[in-house]
């Protein structure tokens with residue numbers, strides 16, 4: 001992190017100068033204008049089930065096998081045995097629900113957010129693994145005393161048994177699948193290969209687990225429990241069909257075309273696609289899409305990118321992409337006219353159904369993508385409350401849409417602060433990162449609780465900004481974040 005030393009103080013810049021080129025961006029033409037109590041785009045509905053309903057459903061389905069066993073009056077089999085069957089049944093129910101969590105169903109992700117849903121999917125995977133891992137060992141526990149050799153023999157018998165083979169396959173595969181997903185960034189395979197292997201592996205675990213449960217499970221003879229497992233497994237399979245067949249089919253019938261591909265800053269590209277037949281997707285500014293450029297939708301070669309355009313720009317959709325890996329490093333080479341497919345919209349980084357008397361945006365690098373979409377919508381809707389943008393980059397050539405940002409003060413009550421960690425000689429704005437001091441100075445040390453604070457950028461920057469806002473008394477629910485990485 002570069003220090004502010006040698007440069008004029010952050011406070012002076014934030015108060016007096018919006019950029020190193022321009023006078024302040026603050027629009028003081030109507031100083032006595034009352035701020036609106038609602039944000040632009042607030043009227044848009046956010047589709048999806050309420051979080052409390054989702055949690056309730058999750059708990060009910062997860063505990064349903066225990067409830068059925070209890071209601072059906074099955075006799076107790078001893079503590080270790082009951083614990084083993086109970087844990088594995090709950091674990092298997094949660095495992096089958098993992099398919100629904102990762103199926104990009106907007107009823108599930110719409111209100112909670114795709115990132116939170118995936119985070120939950122990842123965290124719960126460890127719980128499932130723990131429950132399933134314990135399953136065979138708990139059966140062996142009663143044999144431990146007085147003869148531990150008997151416990152070992154029980155375990156050997158279980159792992160060598162033909163009748164338990166399907167259970168063994170599910171058990172070993174789960175041990176492989178969960179750590180592979182957690183540390184996939186360190187695996188020497190492409191994301192797409194990992195994704196396919198993850199989906200296939202999970203399907204095999206579900207089927208093998210179902211076979212084990214219905215054939216040799218302690219309660220396999222109970223028709224109510226069997227019915228429960230078949231229905232839940234059916235939902236999991238339906239979710240796979242939705243992701244791998246129905247969704248691609250829908251995309252195939254609704255193609256887009258690349259209509260513009262230009263470098264808008266150093267190694268950052270703006271991609272515009274246009275719907276070919278039907279109207280483009282309906283979205284709220286700030287949401288993201290999964291974009292497939294030049295591949296069949298059935299190959300699932302798609303990447304998540306935030307929309308930098310607004311609903312008013314439809315049928316065009318724009319995303320702003322930084323070169324950062326296998327696909328994005330070559331994005332500038334993709335010719336105009338290339339077929340594209342869009343899945344979405346997703347995400348809760350929007351103003352929809354949110355009320356605020358003012359807005360503060362914190363962007364780092366290409367994190368400006370969804371934020372420029374929101375700002376453009378504020379301009380289009382002539383939002384009247386105060387709007388602050390603190391936008392950090394490493395070097396000046398990475399600053400996105402600078403002219404457009406600087407012109408926003410003509411329409412909005414807008415205050416822009418550009419921050420560079422490697423500023424050129426003569427740079428008159430703050431140098432360094434979005435530190436607490438810079439944030440305090442730019443917001444005049446005021447953090448109204450009825451404002452909304454949008455944060456998007458590199459994860460360390462986001463964590464630092466979020467911590468600063470919380471430390472300044474901003475309620476967590478007023479901070480809206482978009483992470484470009486799920487893990």
Ligand SMILES: Cc1cc2nc3c(=O)[nH]c(=O)nc-3n(C[C@H](O)[C@H](O)[C@H](O)COP(=O)(O)OP(=O)(O)OC[C@H]3O[C@@H](n4cnc5c(N)ncnc54)[C@H](O)[C@@H]3O)c2cc1C
Pocket residue numbers: 185191288301302303304305306307319320321322323324325326327328329366369370483484485486
């Ligand atoms: C909600 C969301 C919004 C995003 N918005 C933007 C944006 O507006 N602009 C932008 O430049 N970047 C955005 N990203 C990041 C962008 O998706 C990745 O940088 C891009 O997919 C990397 O692909 P790659 O093949 O070039 O890089 P790689 O080197 O292959 O991958 C780098 C990392 O990116 C992630 N990744 C790669 N492929 C995928 C994929 N198909 N699906 C999910 N993750 C993947 C993985 O974590 C991987 O380890 C966003 C990410 C998310 C989750």
